Amino acid sequence: MLNVIPKPCSVTYSAGVLRLNGRNPSELVTRIGDKTVFPQGYRLVINPRGITAAVSDDAGYFNALKTLEQICSTSGSVLPSVTVEDAPRFPFRSFMIDCSRHFFKTDELKVMIDAASKFKFNYFHWHLTNDQGWRAEVPELPELCEKGSVRGSSHFGSVYDPKPYGGYYTVDEMRDIVSYCRDRNIEVIPEIDMPGHATSLIAAFPELSCNGKPIGLKTTGGIFKDILCVGNDKTYEIVFRILDSLCGIFDGRYFHIGGDEVPKNRWKSCNKCRSLKSSLGLKNEEELQGAFMNTVAEFLRQKGKKVIMWNECLNGNNLDESVTVQLWMDKTGNSVKWANSGHKLIMSDFYHYYMDYPYGMTPLKKVYGYNPVIKGLDHTGAASLIGIEAPIWTEHVRTLDRMTYMCYPRYIAAAERAWTPEDLCDYDDFKSRLKKLLPSLDKRIRYAPEQNWDPPGRSRIDETVSFFIKAINEDNIKNFLDSR
Numbered sequence: 001m002l003n004v005i006p007k008p009c010s011v012t013y014s015a016g017v018l019r020l021n022g023r024n025p026s027e028l029v030t031r032i033g034d035k036t037v038f039p040q041g042y043r044l045v046i047n048p049r050g051i052t053a054a055v056s057d058d059a060g061y062f063n064a065l066k067t068l069e070q071i072c073s074t075s076g077s078v079l080p081s082v083t084v085e086d087a088p089r090f091p092f093r094s095f096m097i098d099c100s101r102h103f104f105k106t107d108e109l110k111v112m113i114d115a116a117s118k119f120k121f122n123y124f125h126w127h128l129t130n131d132q133g134w135r136a137e138v139p140e141l142p143e144l145c146e147k148g149s150v151r152g153s154s155h156f157g158s159v160y161d162p163k164p165y166g167g168y169y170t171v172d173e174m175r176d177i178v179s180y181c182r183d184r185n186i187e188v189i190p191e192i193d194m195p196g197h198a199t200s201l202i203a204a205f206p207e208l209s210c211n212g213k214p215i216g217l218k219t220t221g222g223i224f225k226d227i228l229c230v231g232n233d234k235t236y237e238i239v240f241r242i243l244d245s246l247c248g249i250f251d252g253r254y255f256h257i258g259g260d261e262v263p264k265n266r267w268k269s270c271n272k273c274r275s276l277k278s279s280l281g282l283k284n285e286e287e288l289q290g291a292f293m294n295t296v297a298e299f300l301r302q303k304g305k306k307v308i309m310w311n312e313c314l315n316g317n318n319l320d321e322s323v324t325v326q327l328w329m330d331k332t333g334n335s336v337k338w339a340n341s342g343h344k345l346i347m348s349d350f351y352h353y354y355m356d357y358p359y360g361m362t363p364l365k366k367v368y369g370y371n372p373v374i375k376g377l378d379h380t381g382a383a384s385l386i387g388i389e390a391p392i393w394t395e396h397v398r399t400l401d402r403m404t405y406m407c408y409p410r411y412i413a414a415a416e417r418a419w420t421p422e423d424l425c426d427y428d429d430f431k432s433r434l435k436k437l438l439p440s441l442d443k444r445i446r447y448a449p450e451q452n453w454d455p456p457g458r459s460r461i462d463e464t465v466s467f468f469i470k471a472i473n474e475d476n477i478k479n480f481l482d483s484r
């Protein structure tokens with residue numbers, strides 16, 4: 001069996017071997033244009049005469065080379081004669097890094113990007129802003145990084161650090177990441193979270209909140225009630241200037257504008273928000289959020305972007321049909337209805353794909369066993385599911401070592417399930433290929449050791465309970481009660 005992850009759709013062996021004799025295998029590949037090969041897919045043929053890769057696009061060629069790289073990493077300098085025919089189950093295979101709660105330098109991000117590209121992830125969702133820090137330089141609005149990028153201290157769960165903490169990415173650094181990703185067949189999806197989780201924006205521009213009072217960056221995790229005032233023209237002016245600047249850096253098709261966890265208390269008592277709501281004839285604040293998201297999405301569409309939002313944006317039932325919705329937690333069934341009506345959906349179910357949760361709560365086997373085509377999706381709904389994303393939120397992830405431990409090998413399991421046809425997926429087979437491939441990863445990927453992948457019953461519970469106990473502090477409880 002060929003030791004490749006994600007497992008290819010079809011592998012056929014023939015007679016003979018290809019001896020590399022010190023030659024670099026990627027330089028032996030002849031690229032053949034073939035329109036009959038599926039997008040992102042490839043037909044890789046290795047035989048004693050050489051190597052060919054038939055593809056219909058650049059992504060397919062990149063993926064063929066990644067497969068070849070893995071074959072070489074376990075076959076050494078004598079490659080088997082083999083034909084690999086392959087194409088992804090889902091076109092969209094993404095990972096997300098939260099750089100607001102904790103900041104990761106571009107060199108650290110590159111370690112994550114490089115590793116993800118080996119397993120054919122093709123999107124990097126870059127969560128650049130949240131209540132605890134603004135991370136994207138916008139030269140036209142220097143206040144954002146001056147006032148929004150350094151918090152006074154940090155108090156996530158049981159860990160308190162009295163030192164100021166911050167950082168941001170310059171325009172050049174963001175361009176560098178875009179280019180680094182492009183070289184690895186990865187598109188960067190920037191996210192500017194709004195109208196909630198926007199404390200860092202309000203810290204820079206207090207006039208954008210409903211009461212206009214100055215607030216500082218948050219030092220704990222949570223959901224906070226000061227959000228953008230959507231009845232204020234200035235909000236749109238600043239948001240559009242930010243997006244305009246970032247569209248000049250991020251040249252991909254997608255842009256993410258958040259929309260998750262938006263407490264509506266402030267809007268209910270704000271004259272400007274109430275006045276907008278009544279002038280638009282909206283019934284409630286959920287519809288008001290939908291209207292706000294639609295306005296921002298329209299601005300981005302004019303710039304040629306496809307817009308992604310978290311699933312809460314469906315609550316008003318008035319979301320523009322062109323939006324791609326990302327499901328992370330949805331008890332309403334709105335996301336399933338959305339997809340079943342033919343609208344695009346990305347699956348990021350928190351219970352299976354959030355890498356910040358401990359292995360006890362989300363063991364490797366659970367990530368691998370999850371079918372993203374969830375119950376309730378009909379034929380149209382399944383066809384509207386463009387793929388998956390596995391995020392890592394970083395309230396409790398302070399270092400690259402911790403991040404790589406949490407994400408690897410769970411990212412590899414998600415990658416295989418996003419690529420390989422359902423009927424070819426088998427956990428034991430996956431694990432045996434995984435164990436052979438792990439040693440070839442970059443040494444900076446400090447993946448979890450095998451004994452931690454699938455903790456047995458009792459220790460699963462212990463690990464999960466202890467994670468949540470350590471994750472909550474008095475401030476979180478106060479904020480939680482305060483925001484409701």
Ligand SMILES: [Zn+2]
Nearest residue numbers: 210229270273
């Ligand atoms: Zn308001």
